[in-house]
Amino acid sequence: MKNIYTLAASLAVLFAFAACDSVPEPATTTAEPTIVATAAAIPTTPTEVITAMPGSIPFPKPPPAVLIIDGKEQVAGIGTYCWFIDRKGLCADYIGIVTPKVPLSIQSPAIATLRLPLTQVPSEISLNAIPVTYANEMESNSVDSRIWYAQKVNGWELKAALSAEQKVELTLKLGLYVLSIFTAWQGYGDVSYGFLLEVK
Numbered sequence: 001m002k003n004i005y006t007l008a009a010s011l012a013v014l015f016a017f018a019a020c021d022s023v024p025e026p027a028t029t030t031a032e033p034t035i036v037a038t039a040a041a042i043p044t045t046p047t048e049v050i051t052a053m054p055g056s057i058p059f060p061k062p063p064p065a066v067l068i069i070d071g072k073e074q075v076a077g078i079g080t081y082c083w084f085i086d087r088k089g090l091c092a093d094y095i096g097i098v099t100p101k102v103p104l105s106i107q108s109p110a111i112a113t114l115r116l117p118l119t120q121v122p123s124e125i126s127l128n129a130i131p132v133t134y135a136n137e138m139e140s141n142s143v144d145s146r147i148w149y150a151q152k153v154n155g156w157e158l159k160a161a162l163s164a165e166q167k168v169e170l171t172l173k174l175g176l177y178v179l180s181i182f183t184a185w186q187g188y189g190d191v192s193y194g195f196l197l198e199v200k
Contacts, residue, residue, distance in 0.1 A: 060083075060085065061078055061081070061083065061092075062078060062081050062083045062117070062188070062189070062191045063117035063118070064076045064077075064078055064117060064193065065114065065115060065116050065117055065181060065183075065191075065193045066114075066115040066117075067104070067112055067113070067114055067115075067179070067195045068112065068113040068115065069104060069106050069110050069111075069112045069113075069170075069197075070106065070107075070110065072104060072105075072106075074100055074104040074195055074196070075100065076099075076100070076181070076193035076194060076195055077097075077098035077099040077100055077145045077146070077193065077194040077195075077196075078098060078191065078192075078193060079092075079094040079096070079097055079098040079147075079191075079192040079193070079194055080092060080093050080094045080191075080192045081189065081190065081191040081192065082189040082190055083188065083189045083191070084187070084188055084189050085188075089189065094147065094192075095138065095147070095149075096138045096147040096148050096149050096150065097130075097147065097148045097150050097178050097180050097192070097194040098145050098146070098147050098148075098192075098194050099145065099146050099147075099148060099178055099194035099195060099196035100144070100145060100146070100195070100196055101142075101143070101144050101145055101146055101196075102196070103176060103196040103197060103198035104195065104196065104197050104198070105198050105200055106170070106197055106198070106199055106200070107199065107200060108170060108171055108172045108173070108174075108199045109169065109170060109171040109172075110169075110170045111167055111168070111169055111170070112167070112168045112169075112170055113165065113166070113167055113168075114127075114160075114165065114166055114167075114168050114181070115164070115165045116163075116164045116165065116183060118164060118185055118188065119164050120164070120185055120186075120188075121162055121163060121164060122162055122163075122164070122183045122184060122185050123162070123184050123185060123186045124162075124182070124183060124184040124190070125160045125161075125162060125181070125182070125183040125184075126157065126160060126181070126182045126183075127157065127158040127159075127160045127168065127179065127180070127181050128152045128155050128156065128157050128158065128179070128180045128181075129155050129156060129158055129170070129172060129177050129178075129179055129180075130148075130150040130151070130152060130154055130155030130177060130178045130179075130180060131154065131155060131173075131175055131176070131177055132148055132150050132176050132177065132178050133175075133176060134176075136148050136149050136150055137149075146196065148178050148194070150178040150180065152180065155177075155178075155180075158170075170197075172197070172199045173199065174199050174200065175198070175199055176196070176197070176198050176199075177196075177197045177198075177199065178194055178195070178196060178197075179194065179195040179196075179197055180192065180193075180194055181193040181194070181195075
């Protein structure tokens with residue numbers, strides 16, 4: 001009988017430990033990027049995989065795109081990306097769309113020149129114009145950029161060509177807009193860019 005009580009007590013302790021191990025950690029939401037290493041975007045396996053924490057990235061970000069309207073330039077914010085150089089890769093995942101801090105003031109209609117950072121023709125590109133208000137801005141510690149909760153379903157897709165530089169026609173109503181751009185290059189990876197426009 002004593003052995004049965006001992007066995008029952010041991011099982012109770014084991015179940016208690018199992019219950020503790022199965023409790024999930026609470027989920028957190030942040031506007032800062034999560035950095036993870038990956039090797040999925042290039043056909044060959046990298047010789048080195050880099051892992052980093054936000055704010056201390058030991059690997060260069062992809063270069064920015066530039067938007068030019070009526071002689072005024074805006075350098076894109078760099079959001080979610082997977083970027084590879086010399087067989088080494090790094091990915092950053094943002095919840096929202098990253099744009100410059102100060103909106104580029106324009107009139108509509110306008111013809112914008114989109115200049116990508118690589119002369120190599122991209123393998124994929126998409127452009128979306130998304131109306132936003134300052135209520136859509138997410139909290140960020142950055143002094144030179146903003147992060148927006150801007151859903152593509154609330155905007156519309158613009159015509160884009162597979163080209164390193166192209167003209168984009170913008171016909172927008174008065175207000176604030178995030179211009180979201182996703183592009184990818186064979187052998188380099190993919191990048192999400194963001195521009196901030198204010199139509200007056």
